[in-house]
Each structure stands twice: as C-alpha cells, then as structure tokens.
Amino acid sequence: MSDGSALERLTALRQYQGEGKRAPHKPLLVLLALGQLNATGSSALEWSAVEERLGALLSEFGTSTTTGSSSAAYPFTRLRSDGVWQLSRDVPNDNVGPLNSEPIEGHFSPEIEEELSGSPAALNAVARALVESQFPLTIAPDVLSAVGLDPDVVFSTAPTATALAARKRDVNxxxxxxxxxxxxxxxxxxxxxxxxxxxxxxxxxxxxxxxxxxxxxxxxxxxxxxxxxxxxxxxxxxxxxxxxxxxxxxxxxxxxxxxxxxxxxxxxxxxxxxxxxxxxxxxxxxxxxxxxxxxxx
Ligand SMILES: [Zn+2]
Structure with a gap:
C-alpha cells in the first residue's frame, strides 16, 4: 500500500504542533533511521539503541521537556500510525515498560525502505527537508552529523519545492x-x-x-x-x-x-x-x- 513517495510521506508526519510549539520527536527518529539506513543498508534500530541515541538527540537538540526514555518511546511507537514505520512485535503506544521487557526493533515500512535504499538522492532529500523544517541553519549540520549523515552531501541535494516556498524571506x-x-x-x-x-x-x-x-x-x-x-x-x-x-x-x-x-x-x-x-x-x-x-x- 503505497500512497506517495518516501519524501512526501516522511515529511508529512502527524504531529502535535499547535501555536508554533516544537515537536522534534518524530523527525529526529526518522533522521536517526535515515542515518542507520545510510550506514548499514537497513533502517532497523533496536529499542535499546533508540532509547540511548534518540534520548541524547532529544536532550541535545530538543526542548527542555523532550528528555527521558518516555520521550524516545513516543515516536518509536507512534510513528507506526503514519504508515511509515513498523515494529517487530506489537506494543501499546508510549509505554517504556513493554519496550524493555524483551528485544524489539523498529524499521521503515518495506516500500519506504526499498525506495530509499535504492536511491541515496531520495534519502538525502528526505533528510534535508526534515532537518530544514525543524532547525535553523546554525544547527542543522550538527543534527545531521549526530545521526551519521554528512551535512555537505545532504545540503548538496536540491531543496524541495515546499521548502523553497516556505523560505520566502525578506531579502533586506x-x-x-x-x-x-x-x-x-x-x-x-x-x-x-x-x-x-x-x-x-x-x-x-x-x-x-x-x-x-x-x-x-x-x-x-x-x-x-x-x-x-x-x-x-x-x-x-x-x-x-x-x-x-x-x-x-x-x-x-x-x-x-x-x-x-x-x-x-x-x-x-x-x-x-x-x-x-x-x-x-x-x-x-x-x-x-x-x-x-x-x-x-
Ligand atoms: Zn558575540
């Protein structure tokens, strides 16, 4: 069941974003999985690795309220509802306990995995669109490096039309x-x-x-x-x-x-x-x- 490209689907994640509130959880998990896919050929990430690495990303690049294991459990479980992410066993949303009880891993849904593993350009385009939507340019390269992506390579891909439209700045x-x-x-x-x-x-x-x-x-x-x-x-x-x-x-x-x-x-x-x-x-x-x-x- 494919309803759009990986780029369209991974940049249209459902998130709570009222009143300009930052919600970097899902985008950071996707970026972490992109880095994993780029490095190993598979986006599969064990919960124990996500808990540690996403937890560190959220505390470094998130807000004062996005720290702790429950912050990492939120996107790890809820990204499923966007149809782009799957877990190796069924668990309820948000709860850390069931994630810790026995090994569990998450990965992109098969059609996304297939599209992105066959196209570094598509992978980098998703990474660029996500990092630019969430962070200013002073921080975006740090985030990319932290998930194992090369900022020079990611920023050498063309920006998306949406990003260009959103970036209509006052030149003066x-x-x-x-x-x-x-x-x-x-x-x-x-x-x-x-x-x-x-x-x-x-x-x-x-x-x-x-x-x-x-x-x-x-x-x-x-x-x-x-x-x-x-x-x-x-x-x-x-x-x-x-x-x-x-x-x-x-x-x-x-x-x-x-x-x-x-x-x-x-x-x-x-x-x-x-x-x-x-x-x-x-x-x-x-x-x-x-x-x-x-x-x-
Ligand atoms: Zn100064």
Whole structure:
C-alpha cells in the first residue's frame, strides 16, 4: 500500500504542533533511521539503541521537556500510525515498560525502505527537508552529523519545492538587522570588520523562521557567529526583551568559554530607534529553545 513517495510521506508526519510549539520527536527518529539506513543498508534500530541515541538527540537538540526514555518511546511507537514505520512485535503506544521487557526493533515500512535504499538522492532529500523544517541553519549540520549523515552531501541535494516556498524571506531583513545594531554583536559587542565590511556578524531570529518567526525588526538581533549559535542552541536566551540570560546547562573551563558566563544579566543596549525583541518572540524562545534553568545570580 503505497500512497506517495518516501519524501512526501516522511515529511508529512502527524504531529502535535499547535501555536508554533516544537515537536522534534518524530523527525529526529526518522533522521536517526535515515542515518542507520545510510550506514548499514537497513533502517532497523533496536529499542535499546533508540532509547540511548534518540534520548541524547532529544536532550541535545530538543526542548527542555523532550528528555527521558518516555520521550524516545513516543515516536518509536507512534510513528507506526503514519504508515511509515513498523515494529517487530506489537506494543501499546508510549509505554517504556513493554519496550524493555524483551528485544524489539523498529524499521521503515518495506516500500519506504526499498525506495530509499535504492536511491541515496531520495534519502538525502528526505533528510534535508526534515532537518530544514525543524532547525535553523546554525544547527542543522550538527543534527545531521549526530545521526551519521554528512551535512555537505545532504545540503548538496536540491531543496524541495515546499521548502523553497516556505523560505520566502525578506531579502533586506538581514542587512537591516545588522545595520540596526551598529554592525556589532548585541551580546558581546564584537564588531570585527575585514576590508571595511563586517565579518562574523549575523542576523539571528529570536523566534525561529521555520516556527512562524517573521522577518521583522523586532524579531531579530545582530550577533557574532558564536553567540548566534549559542542562542539557537538555547545556551543563551533572554529573560525579557532587554536582559540576556545564560543557561545553567552551559559549561566552560577556559577563559574564552567562561566569558559567556559574564553575559548573564547583561542588558541589551540598542542604539536609539532600534527595536528590542518583542515580548512574544522572547517568550517563544524561552519556552521552545532555552535549555533548562538560567544561572543563579
Ligand atoms: Zn558575540
């Protein structure tokens, strides 16, 4: 029973995604299975491996609420209802107990397995579409590497028409954000230039573009490449539209890394006329991206 290509079916997973809430469980399991298929010729994954590896992916790339074994059990059992995934024995949805009682493995349904094993291009196209729908470009390569896929190869495949349509961005937004923050990092003040042009300064969305974050001036900050990545990974966030916070999950030993601690509690100081991030986007980032609790102090 085939009703569409692997690409169509694996990128149209049923998930709870109201109000721009992130739900990376199923996409991360599919990406893990794609990496397994690419490496071994079979997508089959034992629950014990999924529990460990998907659990790690969810805690690293998910939200503060997507940790623990039950978070991994949810997609491992529920992906069946999308018609793209099968388990080696029948178990109820979501429960960890029956998964642990005796060995069980999951794998793509046969027609998906067949299509993707015969076509690396199709496999990479699915991986690209999924990773781009769930993560900003600062993080997507890290996710692909973590599941054993080569980001350079995945991003050399053509984007899907859906992805191109979804990516209709305001071409001026990046330039305007960088200019509005005086071509310097809003967190650390880095303002390096090369030949007179800013270098290593990027426009960062507070609410991610692929989660309904608009290309508006009150949804962006100019940040150096490092602080852009730390914002998107949830190591740094905002307590309110003008106060930076650092996650207690972040740690560093060396002086350059520890400099991040010093950002905690720092106020943003935009030049007159520059909009601070809107409270609704700050709240989204705090709920969906920021990791755990802020540092004390
Ligand atoms: Zn910076």
């Amino acid at each position: 937004w990046r330039r305007q954000i960088v200019a509005a923050w005086d071509r310097s990092c809003a967190f650390c003040g880095f303002d390096g230039a090369l030949g007179g042009a800013p270098v290593g300064i990027e426009a960062a969305h507070v609410r991610w573009f692929n989660f309904e974050g608009p290309d508006d001036l009150d949804n962006g900050l100019a940040l150096c490449s490092l602080h852009h990545k730390l914002l998107d990974r949830g190591a740094i966030g905002l307590r309110d539209p003008e106060t930076v916070i650092v996650s207690s999950a972040f740690s560093a030993v060396g002086a350059a890394g520890r400099a991040v601690y010093e950002l905690h509690g720092r106020g943003l100081r935009p030049r007159p006329g520059t909009a601070l991030p809107a409270p609704e986007y700050v709240m989204w980032h705090h709920a969906e991206v920021f990791k755990g609790d802020p540092l004390k102090a």
